[in-house]
Amino acid sequence: MNAEQHVSAHVRRRFRAPAEHVFDAWLDPKTASKWLFAKAMGTNVCAEIDGRVGGWFYIVDRRNGEDIEHVGEYFEVDRPNRLVFKLLVEKYAQNFDRVTVQIVPLAHGCELTLTNDIAPNMADTVRRIEACWGDLLDRLAETIGEGRVGAAILDAPAAWRR
Numbered sequence: 226m227n228a229e230q231h232v233s234a235h236v237r238r239r240f241r242a243p244a245e246h247v248f249d250a251w252l253d254p255k256t257a258s259k260w261l262f263a264k265a266m267g268t269n270v271c272a273e274i275d276g277r278v279g280g281w282f283y284i285v286d287r288r289n290g291e292d293i294e295h296v297g298e299y300f301e302v303d304r305p306n307r308l309v310f311k312l313l314v315e316k317y318a319q320n321f322d323r324v325t326v327q328i329v330p331l332a333h334g335c336e337l338t339l340t341n342d343i344a345p346n347m348a349d350t351v352r353r354i355e356a357c358w359g360d361l362l363d364r365l366a367e368t369i370g371e372g373r374v375g376a377a378i379l380d381a382p383a384a385w386r387r
Contacts (some may be wrong), residue, residue: 234354238362242365243337248305252276260364262295320344
């Protein structure tokens, strides 16, 4: 995706867990299968992850009898600070999105900022995408034992949009 031709969705969330623990939850197939792209009304039926630069992921969530495939490739894997990947969910879009996960260690826990760059023709879906990522980050928190304390913040100021 051309950096000049996209719109960005942004979500930020604090975790009590250390940055390494939160980062690893993105790349461990067993952990990721419990939250990554998993919806409450679905069941994750496949989570394959090759978590290295040039590696890929394939995650399938079954929702109401339909399999929703999430595929992508990792561009940057800098444990525990940064993860960048492309993402395609063919059911909803024909373009790959670019997703950047930035994790900053704090004195107690960490803060995760997620940026999802999407094609300009999808600009009307930014708030929905932010809500979906917010829900997934809440599920991540539950998966690592934090519950919904400190729920995701949908903080996409206009200056963040390109």
